[in-house]
Amino acid sequence: MRQKKKSELLTEVELEFMTQLWALGEGTVRDVLDQLPEGRNLAYTSAATILKILETKEFVTSKKEGKRHIFTPTLAKDAYQTRSLKDLSAKLFDDTPASLVARLVNDDSLTEEALGQIRALVDRRLKNDTG
Amino acid sequence: MRQKKKSELLTEVELEFMTQLWALGEGTVRDVLDQLPEGRNLAYTSAATILKILETKEFVTSKKEGKRHIFTPTLAKDAYQTRSLKDLSAKLFDDTPASLVARLVNDDSLTEEALGQIRALVDRRLKNDTG
DNA sequence: TTTGAAAAACGAAACTCTTAGTATCTACTC
DNA sequence: GAGTAGATACTAAGAGTTTCGTTTTTCAAA
Numbered sequence: 001m002r003q004k005k006k007s008e009l010l011t012e013v014e015l016e017f018m019t020q021l022w023a024l025g026e027g028t029v030r031d032v033l034d035q036l037p038e039g040r041n042l043a044y045t046s047a048a049t050i051l052k053i054l055e056t057k058e059f060v061t062s063k064k065e066g067k068r069h070i071f072t073p074t075l076a077k078d079a080y081q082t083r084s085l086k087d088l089s090a091k092l093f094d095d096t097p098a099s100l101v102a103r104l105v106n107d108d109s110l111t112e113e114a115l116g117q118i119r120a121l122v123d124r125r126l127k128n129d130t131g
Numbered sequence: 132m133r134q135k136k137k138s139e140l141l142t143e144v145e146l147e148f149m150t151q152l153w154a155l156g157e158g159t160v161r162d163v164l165d166q167l168p169e170g171r172n173l174a175y176t177s178a179a180t181i182l183k184i185l186e187t188k189e190f191v192t193s194k195k196e197g198k199r200h201i202f203t204p205t206l207a208k209d210a211y212q213t214r215s216l217k218d219l220s221a222k223l224f225d226d227t228p229a230s231l232v233a234r235l236v237n238d239d240s241l242t243e244e245a246l247g248q249i250r251a252l253v254d255r256r257l258k259n260d261t262g
Numbered sequence: 263t264t265t266g267a268a269a270a271a272c273g274a275a276a277c278t279c280t281t282a283g284t285a286t287c288t289a290c291t292c
Numbered sequence: 293g294a295g296t297a298g299a300t301a302c303t304a305a306g307a308g309t310t311t312c313g314t315t316t317t318t319c320a321a322a
Contacts, residue, residue, distance in 0.1 A: 011278090011279065011280085012279085012280085013279080013280060013281090014279095015222060015223070019223075028299090029299080029300085030298090030299090042280095042281075042282090043281070043282050043283085044282090044298095044299085045281085045282055045283070045284090045300090045301095046280075046281050046282055048299080048300065048301090049280085049281075049282080050280085050281090052300090052301085053279090066288085066289070066299095067287080067288045067289055067290095067298075067299055067300080068288095068298085068299055068300085069299085069300075077223075078234065080223070081223055081224065081231075081234045082234055082238050084219060084223055085219075085231070085234060085235055085238070086238075088215060088216070088219055091146060091150075092146070092150075092208075092211070092212055092215055093212065096245070097235055097238075097241055097245050097249070098245050098248035098249050098252065100212075100216070100235070101232060101235065101249045101252055101253070102252050103209065103212045103213055103216060104216055104228055104231070104232065105252055105253055105256045106256065107213050107216070107217075107228075110228055112260065114227070114228050114229050115253060115256060115257055115260075116257075117229035118228070118229050118232045118253055119250065119253045119254065119257065121229065121232055121233050121236055122232070122236055122246060122249055122250045122253060123250065125236045125237065125246060126246055126247075126250065129243065129246075142308085142309060142310085143309085143310090144309075144310060144311090145309095159269090160269075160270085161268090161269085173310095173311080173312090174311070174312050174313085175268095175269085175312090176270090176271095176311085176312055176313070176314095177310075177311050177312055179269080179270065179271085180310080180311075180312080181310080181311090183270090183271085184309090184310095197269095197318085197319070198268075198269055198270080198317080198318045198319050198320095199268085199269060199270085199318095200269085200270075263322100264321105264322085265320100265321085265322080266319105266320095266321085266322095267318100267319095267320095267321100268317105268318085268319085268320105269316100269317080269318075269319095270315100270316080270317070270318085271314100271315080271316070271317085272313105272314085272315075272316085273312105273313090273314085273315095274311100274312090274313090274314105275310105275311085275312090275313100276309100276310085276311080276312105277308100277309080277310075277311095278307100278308085278309075278310095279306100279307080279308080279309095280305105280306090280307080280308100281304100281305085281306085281307105282303100282304090282305090283302105283303085283304085283305100284301100284302085284303085284304105285300100285301080285302075285303095286299100286300080286301070286302085287298105287299080287300070287301085288297100288298090288299075288300090289296100289297095289298095289299100290295105290296090290297090290298105291294100291295085291296085291297105292293100292294090292295085292296105
């Protein structure tokens, strides 16, 4: 009786919407729709459908206020970032975060500045652990 | 007359197959099928279809040898790793690789050892650039 | 040269994802 | 309380993904 393995990852459009909600904190269908970039012409009902799906998948909850729903993420962006990285690491980097970083820092398009920032992050984390 | 932006990313099953091909270097439908993990019971024709799709999408080429096709990746794993990281960075990390690494190194499940490896990688890269 | 096993080609069913039209509901106004 | 504007609910079409059955081809062995 194995639970159908539900994907814990967002689809393309779901991520697009969650990104807006993370930025807004919370919002109605209209709020999210208005937040979408220029040229992204999506029908109101489409946006409503996406948010409904996100609620079904429990990425957001909604409370009713007057006649409209206000949607709030149940999963923080940080947490989803971590989840996505774990997934990518597992699927493409043999579950070895170091090899993921290796690929990242060997990318020529990475700036010197970004590289410096990365080292600072790692150093800080190492200091905190041992301190 | 803009070219319809075709996704340059592999689907779930396509990635599964490319992973086998990357490990094998090259192989037939049978080779890849045999390489799949225990319990992954996939019909021969399914595997053939996936490889055909990968060929259509130009992730692999094939040459005929006797009556069978031998498939070879056209895209190295390294290159696809870079591509995937760029995509994730753009979609979820505001195109800022440092923030991606930040999320990675702040993950509690990351071992001290992995952290050390990561710093070594970054240091080596910084040395090479300035040396 | 027939034939048989393995491979490839073809076609399509089942499913998910994305989008949106139509119908229904809800709260406010007259 | 009837009308209306704006919201939600319902339904579904179209595209892409995953899977595999059936048909056709191909090489080699009898």
